[in-house]
Amino acid sequence: MFAAASAKRRLKRGLAALKTGDTAVARESFEAALRTARLGEVWLVAGDAASSLGDLARDSADLPGAEHHYRLAATQYRRAPRTARSVGGRVRCLESLGDVLLLEGRPWDAYREFQEGATAAGADPSRPMGTEHGVEFVSREDLRWTSHLATAAQAAGRRRLANDHYEKVLAGCELRGDIAGQIMCWEGLAALAEDMMAWNDAAHALYHASNLYPALPDPEAHTREWVQCLRDLGAVYKTLGRRDEQVRAFKLAVRLEQVDSSARVNSNSETMAHDEHHRS
The missing domain is CATH 1.20.58 (Methane Monooxygenase Hydroxylase; Chain G, domain 1)
Incomplete structure (x- = not known):
């Protein structure tokens, strides 16, 4: 009980310091909150503290530090009782982790994290293609995570896989009337076609x-x-x-x-x- 109250106080202190721009105090408070929360098995607070440390590391271009803290945060959120907050926190951390891994030049690792994030978010990357009974309802989460997978697969040189993801997102965007999403997909397909020197396909997409x-x-x-x-x-x-x-x-x-x-x-x-x- 004492550990939970102490960890929450330190987390609040860190968030308050962050609002005033005092990142040094914020980092110190988040680290203290993380230590106390993990000792007291207050997993949700531990996840919030580790996630905040990941954000600080990412914003200061410390990519290895950001990767470490986002992984740690995702683990803490998974240990916490399943609530909208713990699931949402884990999904956000997995998405941020994938972005960091892309920046680190590790696209296939990013692809795996995005896959895990899609599962945690309840998204289905196969859904935009529809079924034999017609096209199923496509959520924004389906499109967002399939787009992440396409980007990571393309960066990893898995062109056929990336092409498949882009076509799925395109089908979903057409279904939803999402013009910006369709443009993104066509331009992604054009880049893939250019990589393969398939110039007619590139012209068609552009x-x-x-x-x-x-x-x-x-x-x-x-x-x-x-x-x-x-x-x-x-x-x-x-x-x-x-x-x-x-x-x-x-x-x-x-x-x-x-x-x-x-x-x-x-x-x-x-x-x-x-x-x-x-x-x-």
Whole structure:
């Protein structure tokens, strides 16, 4: 009982220090909370403390330290009584651990952590493909974790596996009408095709991605990504010797850049005029 109260106090002290930007005190408090909680078998508090230490290590670019603490936190959460908080904490730690392992250049290790995270979250990476009775309901968790798996598989050079994951996410995004998700998938499939020098497949994927940008809720906010997609498409058309399509893609990219540049200039002029009006 004493250990639980003491660990909770130290955890609260660490969170308060974190809000004021005092990371040294926050780290010291989290470490003390972790020690006390583990001794008293207060697993949920131990998970929270270790997770917070993982965040601090990640934010300071200490990737080995972040990996250690996220693994430790996931273990503490698994030992705790099963509640929404303990499951949610473990899922978050496994996701963060996968991201850290990707940054460390260990994509296949990241893939395994993402698999475990998907299971813990109740996501089913196979669900977006549907069943013989039609396409099943696809949750955002299904798409999010399948996307993580696709990214890790691609980084690990498992192109066929990554391609399978991207196609599953794409099917789910189409079902949900998720335009941004569809663009991400088409661009991921294009990158895989380029790695395999399958230029026709790359052109097909980039063409679909470029046509989806106008359907975004705020396409102007994504002009630069749209322009880059068109330039990539033009480069692939050039490789294929499809000159007319190459020129069309590059011309549209240039036109979008000009419109974006004009909009930025007008916005800056309006801001300056507004500021001048207030000063006067």
